[in-house]
Amino acid sequence: xxxxxxxxxxxxxxxxxxxxxxxxxxxITLDIANDSLPKSLTGAPGxxxxxxxxxxxxxxxxxxxxxxxxxxxSEEFHGEFGPSLDGVAGRYTEAQLRLxxxxxxxxxxxxxxxxxxxxxxxxxxxxxxxGKSILTAAQVEDVIAFLKTLN
Amino acid sequence: MLSRYVGLAVAVVVAASFATxxxxxxxxRKGIAAPPGHVxxxxxxxxxxxxxxxxxxxxxxxxxxxxxAVERAADVWKKVEGTEGKSCMSCHGQAExxxxxxGAAMPKWDDKLKKPVNLEQRINICxxxxxxxxxxxxxxxxLTDMTTxxxxxxxxxxxxxxxxxxxxxxxxxxxxxxxxxxGQLDLACASCHERNNGKFMRAxxxxxxxxxxFPTYRLRDQRVVPLHERFEGCMFDVRxxxxxxxxxxxxxxxxxxxxxGIGLPVETPAVRN
Numbered sequence: 072x073x074x075x076x077x078x079x080x081x082x083x084x085x086x087x088x089x090x091x092x093x094x095x096x097x098x099i100t101l102d103i104a105n106d107s108l109p110k111s112l113t114g115a116p117g118x119x120x121x122x123x124x125x126x127x128x129x130x131x132x133x134x135x136x137x138x139x140x141x142x143x144x145s146e147e148f149h150g151e152f153g154p155s156l157d158g159v160a161g162r163y164t165e166a167q168l169r170l171x172x173x174x175x176x177x178x179x180x181x182x183x184x185x186x187x188x189x190x191x192x193x194x195x196x197x198x199x200x201x202g203k204s205i206l207t208a209a210q211v212e213d214v215i216a217f218l219k220t221l222n
Numbered sequence: 223m224l225s226r227y228v229g230l231a232v233a234v235v236v237a238a239s240f241a242t243x244x245x246x247x248x249x250x251r252k253g254i255a256a257p258p259g260h261v262x263x264x265x266x267x268x269x270x271x272x273x274x275x276x277x278x279x280x281x282x283x284x285x286x287x288x289x290x291a292v293e294r295a296a297d298v299w300k301k302v303e304g305t306e307g308k309s310c311m312s313c314h315g316q317a318e319x320x321x322x323x324x325g326a327a328m329p330k331w332d333d334k335l336k337k338p339v340n341l342e343q344r345i346n347i348c349x350x351x352x353x354x355x356x357x358x359x360x361x362x363x364x365l366t367d368m369t370t371x372x373x374x375x376x377x378x379x380x381x382x383x384x385x386x387x388x389x390x391x392x393x394x395x396x397x398x399x400x401x402x403x404x405g406q407l408d409l410a411c412a413s414c415h416e417r418n419n420g421k422f423m424r425a426x427x428x429x430x431x432x433x434x435x436f437p438t439y440r441l442r443d444q445r446v447v448p449l450h451e452r453f454e455g456c457m458f459d460v461r462x463x464x465x466x467x468x469x470x471x472x473x474x475x476x477x478x479x480x481x482x483g484i485g486l487p488v489e490t491p492a493v494r495n
Binding site for chain 1: 402403404405406407408409413414417418421422423424425457458461462463
């Protein structure tokens with residue numbers, strides 16, 4: 072019960088320095104086509120197993136803070152902010168999922184969901200995160216690979 | 223063996239928390255009708271979003287740990303400090319009568335400074351100008367205790383900030399801050415506390431972000447926490463560079479957020495997660 076809302080948002084408190092980020096200062100550009108990102112951000116497919124880890128890790132994706140996933144029922148505290156991700160692989164193509172994770176406001180303009188692969192155009196970012204995205208390109212690809220298993 | 227027991231204990235606690243949360247979720251959250259033109263239809267105190275146990279702790283003045291702050295400050299109220307040989311009591315007498323309603327109306331316009339001041343600032347103005355004593359640092363136990371003590375004298379009275387006249391540009395400034403997305407997580411106060419209050423977010427229910435219980439005893443910090451520290455924490459957690467406590471930005475935000483809870487009874491010292 073002590074675990075508070077703040078803690079849920081505190082994705083990167085103790086491990087601030089350890090969070091792998093994109094190299095600072097180079098603005099990320101997204102190759103958007105038809106409201107999606109057809110090309111892998113790394114040029115290679117991700118790993119679903121690694122993606123599950125990124126998905127669950129509070130200092131990385133922390134996706135359960137807001138979403139529910141029935142197959143992850145053994146994990147505690149699924150959030151209610153965002154929609155359930157059950158069957159998300161059937162609702163969106165891989166290319167659409169990639170853009171939704173990378174920069175969801177490009178599609179859902181009013182969403183509260185953070186962009187996980189964006190490193191500029193943000194306000195008052197804490198110095199240690201300036202120029203850095205929440206996830207690396209490889210981590211985004213891993214998450215996509217995991218989301219594709221949610222049929 | 224030991225780790226297995228610990229694991230079991232954790233599992234039990236988690237299960238108990240789930241049960242509590244399920245209860246809280248089902249419970250009807252009582253609020254007050256908002257005035258016309260307000261953002262909410264019903265204004266709901268953070269109290270209503272907390273578990274049965276947390277609410278019980280707040281409800282019992284003898285159990286509520288926030289009362290230690292009230293008691294400490296009640297002694298300091300009578301203590302002479304500074305070169306003028308005065309205590310708070312020298313000018314204000316019994317806090318129970320002289321301070322009644324004061325905390326419910328803060329932040330308030332200061333004609334001399336030509337800006338709004340909150341309770342912490344008002345206390346320090348008294349110390350430096352009337353008592354000729356050193357001001358207390360923000361977040362110091364002494365300042366938070368006294369703020370809690372003075373606000374406690376308004377317990378049960380409705381939050382009644384003035385937002386018109388010279389306060390109006392400050393209100394607008396606070397409103398702008400409230401709706402601005404900050405930090406790497408790109409979240410505004412409104413993202414959680416307006417659009418998603420009542421929803422389950424990881425281990426907690428999002429409240430309306432009301433300020434009527436501040437300074438509030440926070441279970442996770444095990445001490446009474448002033449409002450601007452909470453503002454700082456929220457901004458830090460969305461990976462934003464927080465504004466400074468007692469800055470004009472937070473003063474404006476304090477005013478605006480107080481208005482969002484207009485009419486709610488002051489609960490200081492409240493108990494929150």
